[in-house]
Amino acid sequence: MNKKEKIVQAAIEVFKEKGIEKTKISDIVKLANIAQGTFYLYFPSKLSVMPAIAEIMVEKTITAVKNNVREDEAFFIQMEQVVDAVFNITSEYREILALIYAGLASTEHLKEWETVYQPFYSWISEFLTKAKNSGTIRDSIHVERTSKLFIGLVESAAEQIYLYDTKQDDQANIQKAEVLDFLTHALNVKK
Amino acid sequence: MNKKEKIVQAAIEVFKEKGIEKTKISDIVKLANIAQGTFYLYFPSKLSVMPAIAEIMVEKTITAVKNNVREDEAFFIQMEQVVDAVFNITSEYREILALIYAGLASTEHLKEWETVYQPFYSWISEFLTKAKNSGTIRDSIHVERTSKLFIGLVESAAEQIYLYDTKQDDQANIQKAEVLDFLTHALNVKK
Amino acid sequence: MNKKEKIVQAAIEVFKEKGIEKTKISDIVKLANIAQGTFYLYFPSKLSVMPAIAEIMVEKTITAVKNNVREDEAFFIQMEQVVDAVFNITSEYREILALIYAGLASTEHLKEWETVYQPFYSWISEFLTKAKNSGTIRDSIHVERTSKLFIGLVESAAEQIYLYDTKQDDQANIQKAEVLDFLTHALNVKK
């Protein structure tokens, strides 16, 4: 692994562990096993690592979704699998997700966010397009715009559970079911 | 205005201007026109001001929603008015909202978030309950849980436009229409 | 003594001792017996102390000259006393003088130099005016401009001895005599 990747990986770990505010650059380089000065060859500041981290997280999310969705299943089941995957990722990486919002929000990197998310939007768009073409969801769906609402809804639902709630698990299942039901109606899914 | 309020107002301004990470307590006290030491009589740290800010913002949101919704209108129209209000608030206070997420996320104050949001959830819950009782939306709706999805959906949609997008206005209207349509189906709204 | 003066005095000492390049701000504050952070309440950097030091040095020079010149002596003798005073100051504070040149030269403070020197120019101007009025020096002398040449000549002569030469003392006396002779002719001094 090259030094830049090492830094990003280490930053993810440390941010997760201590939070952004309390993370020192010395923590990152220690974990990355490189010299303090080397950090500055690749990033000008602690926060400038955030977009790189965000990119990786979106990649992870897309990969998880792809891996979780069975090609041969019905749309409704696949939708459930998407929701499951997003909930799982949110659960596993909630600290990092929270800090991505924080990190991107507290800097000028905000504008990069949409770009980073684009591949996920695209995947969901195509997912919806197929269902729309096969008549599984209502024909009035605008797939691009709905893909953003879809992701926004599922992620905010997952965050409500994992980021802000202390309780979990059973709550998560209820919330998932609710989201699915909500989506089923919203998209007018034929089962 | 008493000193505590002065601090909160100044903190909102400065956070908005410079972001949380880069805001110094000295910036806040300078704008609040009080002495450095006075800050510590009211708050133990920079981030401990966040819940107070969040509270104000949720109050603003609820007030805006209440003021925007006409009692005598049909549910569908009212729903549109709710969406409008949330979009407006998000547009007007997007920096502060972003920093609230950032500020709460980057601290231990996260758990206070749900508490702070509770009044808004309650209001939407009641709003849905009335519609459910009058048969305007499908009977299978679980009002408490759906209120959270409802708010999560609308806010994430608004954020997609105002926080991350550069373009606006026309985009906003399209997004609003999309959200309404999405909700109409999700809730099975009878017009 | 207030903190600012303390810093200037300490800076003179430390610069003298270690040179500018090798002086750390921590050295200055240690000697001034103040906290590291206090330094920055008064000066933004190590070099920004230089003009304050230069001012003090010019003051010292003027004082030394004034104290060394006997009111009741002939102009030629007084001129000798002036040269003596400048040579003495240069000898005693050669490191500081060298670093003033260095410090002012290596920054943007260069322009302040003339302002700082003005009082010395004025004193010599008046000194020459009296001699000119009493017919002791040639009438064609332009006192303001000549005062600058006078000081430039004497100081560069003194620097040649004390700043750059390793040998001293006997050299100094020869140089002084030479300067005096040079000036005597330049000004056409009647003894």
Added chain:
Amino acid sequence: MNKKEKIVQAAIEVFKEKGIEKTKISDIVKLANIAQGTFYLYFPSKLSVMPAIAEIMVEKTITAVKNNVREDEAFFIQMEQVVDAVFNITSEYREILALIYAGLASTEHLKEWETVYQPFYSWISEFLTKAKNSGTIRDSIHVERTSKLFIGLVESAAEQIYLYDTKQDDQANIQKAEVLDFLTHALNVKK
């Protein structure tokens, strides 16, 4: 051009641009278009380049003086030509001259200064010797010592104009005339 010369030339440029204190070795090698490590094959430190620069400047000065002085002119005219040449050099290279003083002053290289200047002193000595032998200047002149005063006077006069003054040109001519007059009397020049 070999690497060593490249370094010296680049150092002159960068020192001129940013001042000594703020110049990094990385700046020099960047401009010299060589690798960081290569610098150390030729110089042990940033300041050790200074004597090489000083030498070049003195060479430039002597060359300028030699080129400007017409063999067949009267001493007084030649003296004017010397003053002109020194003023011109000071005007053209004032930043470098300032940094030479600064650079040599702030190190242990100070002692090398006199050595570097020796050729210029020698040239002026000989210049004065000829005038003395031909009876053009007073017989009491000690040529070696006077050469140093001569140079010191003219350079300090030029520096007062070009290093520290903002105004120029017309000022320069007045100052030159004053210096000439001063010297004429000091040396008792017969026209």
Added chain:
DNA sequence: AATGAATGAGGCTTCATTCAT
């Protein structure tokens, strides 16, 4: 000889926090 990525010691600077007034 030349390179330039990597190093890490150490100086710079900030800024939360204190406390005498």
Added chain:
DNA sequence: GATGAATGAAGCCTCATTCAT
């Protein structure tokens, strides 16, 4: 309660120097 000058711990960041290629 209010003040704000002073503090100094702590982290940032630079940049001279090295060394494997």
